[in-house]
Amino acid sequence: MTDDPFVVHRSLLFTVAYEMLGSAADAEDVLQESWLRWAGVDQAQVRDPRSYLVRTVTRQALNRLRSLSRSREEYVGEWLPEPLLTTPDVAEDVELAESVSIAMLTVLETLGPTERAVFVLREIFELPYGEIAEATGKSAAAVRQIARRAREHVAARRPRVQVSPSEQQAVVERFLAALRTGQLQRLMEVMAPDVVLIADGGGLASAARVPIHGAELVASLLARPDREVSTVWLNGAPAGRIEADGRLAAVSLVVEGGRITHIYAMANPRKLTRLEEPAELAR
Structure with a gap:
């Protein structure tokens, strides 16, 4: 050593x-x-x-x-x-x-x-x-x-409301379960009315090029049943790994007041190479 x-x-x-x-x-x-x-x-x-x-x-x-x-x-x-x-x-x-x-x-x-x-x-x-x-x-x-x-x-x-890790995980799991089924109503129920979706495709993957605002519009974009959704830990928090049509995306979520307020969807394949081996972080 x-x-x-x-x-x-x-x-x-x-x-x-x-x-x-x-x-x-x-x-x-x-x-x-x-x-x-x-x-x-x-x-x-x-x-x-x-x-x-x-x-x-x-x-x-x-x-x-x-x-x-x-x-x-x-x-x-x-x-x-x-x-x-x-x-x-x-x-x-x-x-x-x-x-x-x-x-x-x-x-x-x-x-x-x-x-x-x-x-x-x-x-x-x-x-x-x-x-x-x-x-x-x-x-x-x-x-x-x-x-x-x-x-x-x-x-x-920065997001102002702090939630416990258990509440964060519970809300994230509800959101990912709704993604798996692709049910529009279930997705809307777990998101705040003014939820914001920010997606990063980098011109290499299909993704919205500007932020998308509002639960109804965001849910309509996300409601697809033909995908694999799993829970992973990304950047110190429960998050989602999504595979559809041979393409991968990582989804990080902000929870405030028991609902999702911000969705960060990373789809640029050049940024998804660190999802197999946990990073070693320290302060």
Whole structure:
């Protein structure tokens, strides 16, 4: 068993990169670049390997995020994060599960690169302002201001109602059961009247290119009996895996007040490669 700090902290480093990028593939690229830099330093001179590695990954993720901004602007239809298969125990760390949820990652996508880095490092990983300043190339005072703005931005956009894991799972199971049967009325009963469906096909799979609003319209789009629907754990929460006509989709759901308020449907096949092996996440 190795005691190389990079290997010891790999799950943490992957989680930092993934939360900054919303893409497991890009996060893995960032880890590879960071490992090459780590291999080239005199590790005996590094006093705190964990902090050093988090800073290195943050810098590489910021570089990647800035280079990705144009391609995401040109993306076909809505852009959603790449879903990760997770084990149910990820949900036991409530803060971790919330931070990697598809809903939260979608909100983080509305932040600028530096704001996103500061928010992730401060609010999720609780790094000191001085370390964040070093990682982002800003002063500690500037980081404090950025963190406050980012907190307000996220608070205004994230789902506000918290539900217990048992209630979340019960509502998700009802929704998936209605999907299996394709019964329009059952689907409408489990969704909030103002439910929003956001789908990501990336131009590679059939998907609505703009958000769809309202239970009746969303239900009419989803009500198809000829599909296989199974329950999986994605990004720390119960979710759906759907197969129809040889095509795969992952569905993440937000529950408020006992009903589904947001549906995130990921159908871009390039984003569905992480649904077989659970990701190792850590804070």
